[in-house]
Amino acid sequence: MAKKLKDYYDENYVIDLATKLQSVYSPFNAKEFIAEVRDDLENQEFTGRQVLIARTLKKYIALNYEETIDLFSKILGPELEGSLGMFTEGYWLWPIGKYVELYGAEHFEVTSLFSKELTKRFTGEFCMRPLVHHYPKQAMELLLEWSKDENKRVRRLASECLRIRLPWAKKLYVTLDYFDDYVTLLTNLKNDEDKTIQKSVANSLNDLYKEAPEKFDVIIKNWQEEDLSPQTAWIIKHASRTKEKHAK
Template sequence: MKVKDYYDIEYSYMLAEKLKSVYPDFNTELFISLLQENLEQLEFNDRQELLAKSLHETLQLEYADVIAIFTKILGPELEGSLGMFTQGYWLWPLGRYVELYGDVDFEVSTQFSKELTKRFTSEYCMRPIILKYPERSMKLLLEWSKDGNKRVRRLASECIRIRLPWAKKMYVALDYYDMYVELLTNLKDDLDKTTQKSVANNLNDLFREVPDKFEEIVRTWSVEPVSKECQWVIKHGSRTKRKKLEANNN
């Protein structure tokens, strides 16, 4: 089964049932009618968009009130670092809803994103918010980079990536470069492997855009003593550089 096939009409009834359990006025018939004709013919991204827009059309409420409803169905936080794309997959349209409509309310959207990432992931729904409120967002991401929850720390790094897969390039990291370096430095020794991967991916993105800045960070981090976590981050974050050097030597 392809990932897109999880998000079918049967899934839509399941999501409607969850919403109706906390918001009895949820119009399941309207929601399904908006999906019935086209949902299962669409590819993954288009399915998410249709689901999110159908939620928006069905829930004729203020944005903050919709997010309050969504918050009630999030369920328990995931244990460990994994499960976001297995146990948490059903939450994807809620994240897409925030991605499409969330830049109207910084506080509500960022707080929901912080809770969502503990059950799923929130890097995509954070990016429109970061673009609209860059300085405010960077200050918040610095706080998140010191959070006690590993998933929140990972989010602080992942959502600010320049070249996040499946997303448009975003250069806020370069516009607020000093804060960006501080954020990554806060996370370079993180014990959580998913956070390490995210920081390394930031480095790799940076090398592809501004190699001099990549070298500057690596040089600063390479002063002894260097933790084994930071060593791994630098090595993994240097993979494009290594490939380029190998290509030049051949």
């Protein structure tokens, strides 16, 4: 039987995380942290475990938000090579991301900078979505910059955090309110050779079709009026899967 996703975040995981934190923050009471998480861990499914660990981290790290993020930065480790590995090598960072998602919405600069670094080791779209919700204009300006970043993981983040129907997240409709910026951002990425970015753009467009098919059609029509690169052609085909299903 395949290992369930929630089971990667078991007692051994909590011990490893506590050890990492205590190595860079001596006041951290690893023993009490582990005991408190362990008491409720088995009662929780995947999302519940992320929230449990994040909330308990907040309780046992006696620092403000900015200081806590600085602490987390010290245990991130090296950047992952290429564009894969976010859910294999980087999986252990998920509760750290959940902490940022839960408590970072009022700290635009600190949270966005950390999300950019986190995505190089794991993924950062869940951290960024509260910022996109609370500071849409400022966030869109930043994401437009990230869509042209030299790091492919950062470019993917620019697209992924804007998905209307991102799995494990609440719906986010900023793309409809800032549609021109959204179009520019996806256009910046439509010829990207990285497959994870192509999938992110296609999935974002597929989400868009489900909410606003007329806006989806505007983007696809404009792209089809140009000479299509193989990358853009693949994105259009993958993005149109729901539309084609409805047409049958």
